[in-house]
Amino acid sequence: MKRAKQKTSKGKQIFRVVLFVGTFISLWFVPWILVKAWILPLPDTVQEQVDQTLSYGFDGVIVYVDESGKPPAFYAAGYHNREQKIPANPKALFKIASVSKLYVAVAITKLANDKRLVLDKTLADYFPELVGRIENADEITLRMMVQHRSGIPNFTDNPDFWKNQPNNHIDVLQYALDLPADFAPNKDYGYSNTNYLLLSRIIEQVTGGSRQDYFNKEILIPLGLKNTYGSIDDVNLDDVMSGYYVGIERDFKSENQGMMIATAEDVGIFLRALNDGSLLNEKEMEIYRSIYEFNHGGLAPGYQCMAEYHQDIDAVVVQFMNTTDFEGYQWNLLQITHSRVVKILRKAKRL
Numbered sequence: 581m582k583r584a585k586q587k588t589s590k591g592k593q594i595f596r597v598v599l600f601v602g603t604f605i606s607l608w609f610v611p612w613i614l615v616k617a618w619i620l621p622l623p624d625t626v627q628e629q630v631d632q633t634l635s636y637g638f639d640g641v642i643v644y645v646d647e648s649g650k651p652p653a654f655y656a657a658g659y660h661n662r663e664q665k666i667p668a669n670p671k672a673l674f675k676i677a678s679v680s681k682l683y684v685a686v687a688i689t690k691l692a693n694d695k696r697l698v699l700d701k702t703l704a705d706y707f708p709e710l711v712g713r714i715e716n717a718d719e720i721t722l723r724m725m726v727q728h729r730s731g732i733p734n735f736t737d738n739p740d741f742w743k744n745q746p747n748n749h750i751d752v753l754q755y756a757l758d759l760p761a762d763f764a765p766n767k768d769y770g771y772s773n774t775n776y777l778l779l780s781r782i783i784e785q786v787t788g789g790s791r792q793d794y795f796n797k798e799i800l801i802p803l804g805l806k807n808t809y810g811s812i813d814d815v816n817l818d819d820v821m822s823g824y825y826v827g828i829e830r831d832f833k834s835e836n837q838g839m840m841i842a843t844a845e846d847v848g849i850f851l852r853a854l855n856d857g858s859l860l861n862e863k864e865m866e867i868y869r870s871i872y873e874f875n876h877g878g879l880a881p882g883y884q885c886m887a888e889y890h891q892d893i894d895a896v897v898v899q900f901m902n903t904t905d906f907e908g909y910q911w912n913l914l915q916i917t918h919s920r921v922v923k924i925l926r927k928a929k930r931l
Contacts, residue, residue, distance in 0.1 A: 611909055613637075617916045626921055630655045633901070633917045637910065639824050640668040640902045643921060644844035646852055648894035652845060658902075661822045663831070672821040673807065673841045674900045677878030679887050680840040681776050682854065683795055685726055685872035687783050690798050693864045696786050699723040699871070703730075706782050715761040722782065724766050725775040726871045731761040734772040746835045753777060803853055808842040815841055823882020826905035832882030839880060844898040847887050851875070852896045855889040877914075879904065884911055886918045893929050897921055 613636055623629045626643060633641050640658035647653075654670035691697045697706075703725070704711050704718040711717045720730045735741055738755035756774040763770060780791045787794050792810030800808050809815050813836060820841060823832040853859035855874050875888040887898045899918050904910050 611907075614909065614912050614916065617913055617920075622920060622923055622927070624924070626653070626924055627655050627657075629917065629920050629924060630657045633913075634658050636913045636917075637826065637905075638901050638903045638913075640821060641917075642668060642670050642672065642674070642821070642844050642900040644670065644848045644896075644898040645921070645925065646848050646896040647925065652848065654845070659822070661831070662824065663822075668821070671807075671843050671845065673809070673815055673819045673843055674821050674885065674902075675812075675823065675837075675878075675880055675883040676840050676842050676847060676885055676887075677880040677883055678773070678776075679847060679876045679878040679885055682872070682874075682876050682887075683799060683840070683850070684776050684779050684783070684791075685868065686799060686854065686859065687791070687794055688722065688726055688779055689860065689864050689868045689871065691783065691786060692867055693861075697722065697782065699726075699867075703778065706785060707778070710757075713757045715759075716765050719765045721765075722779065723871060725779055728769055728771050728775055729766050730772065730775055731763040731765055731768070731770060732756060732772050732774045732778075733759045733762055734770070735774045735777065746837065748836070799850065799859065803849055803859065805842075805846045805849060807846045808840065808850070810840060811838050812836050812841060821883075821900065821902050823880075824903045825881050826903065826910070832880075835881070837880060844900055847885075848896045848898045851887050851889055851898070855891075855896075879911060884914050886914055888918070888922075890922055890925075893922075893925055895922075895925055897925070 617636060620632070623632060626645060630641050630643050634657050638658060639662050640660060641656065643655040645653040656668035656670040658668045660666040660668050660672055688697070692699050699722045701722060702718050703714065703720045714732055716731060720732065724730045733756045735752050735755035741747065741752060741755045744750060753774070783791050783794055790810070812820060812834070817834060820833050825832060857865055860868055877886045878884065882904055883902060884904050885898070885900045889896050897918065899914065899921065901910070901914050
């Protein structure tokens with residue numbers, strides 16, 4: 581019995597050593613800037629956290645906070661334009677990248693509710709010319725595309741997409757054509773920008789106008805949003821926050837990838853309306869809940885953002901950061917710093 585206890589004790593010691601060594605090794609390979617961002621003492625205010633974020637290599641940061649019962653709060657640090665030393669403006673326009681998928685999902689929901697499109701019709705029903713060009717086009721439904729369960733390859737994963745930047749006057753759909761499916765329809769999940777490129781074209785096909793025209797009519801005008809646009813072609817470029825990529829000197833602001841532009845405030849107002857049910861009626865909300873999410877992030881060269889509603893504190897937090905990198909550490913830092921802003925808000929709520 582004594583020997584058994586000794587063996588058990590020795591086994592526990594060995595386990596602790598192995599656990600310690602394993603933890604040490606795993607931490608060794610985690611960039612220390614990420615560890616630092618996690619373990620630094622939490623500041624008392626959101627502005628202090630925003631200021632602290634600059635030390636992680638970001639050129640500019642914007643944070644918008646809408647807490648129920650309080651006026652919206654705006655925070656900024658760093659530069660709107662690094663070369664000209666223009667301070668960050670919390671009401672600047674910004675490329676919101678994949679946050680625009682929320683707007684597309686809302687549009688698809690409204691059109692489905694109005695019986696102008698059918699979620700369970702196939703891609704081939706809307707674009708028969710894609711049969712043979714996109715595998716399983718006659719089996720992939722719009723619902724699967726909204727949910728990223730289509731298996732259609734992501735055009736931004738194609739090396740040629742990046743080789744041919746900025747892809748002016750090129751239909752980027754070509755980077756997803758004539759490729760094998762990533763998986764059979766509805767058999768897996770695979771985030772694909774191609775899904776939303778095609779959904780946007782379906783919106784235009786069934787409405788007879790541009791995607792942005794439909795957004796204006798059904799989303800932006802009803803919410804009183806006057807600082808959300810279809811692309812940089814629609815705005816004064818000086819009003820757009822500059823975007824930078826680590827290791828590259830140029831400003832990515834002027835590159836037109838066809839993505840939406842908005843202020844943090846406009847995104848925040850939209851996000852609250854989406855989450856509190858004031859944007860969609862009861863039937864539309866039922867459809868939306870069944871097909872997509874209510875928060876989103878966005879990432880493009882020089883631009884990354886996160887827009888989230890936190891139900892426990894009834895707060896919307898939108899964060900814009902105008903620096904990205906190849907390794908993805910800047911994206912990790914966005915997630916960490918965003919979570920710290922939310923922790924500060926939660927802490928203040930408890931006081």
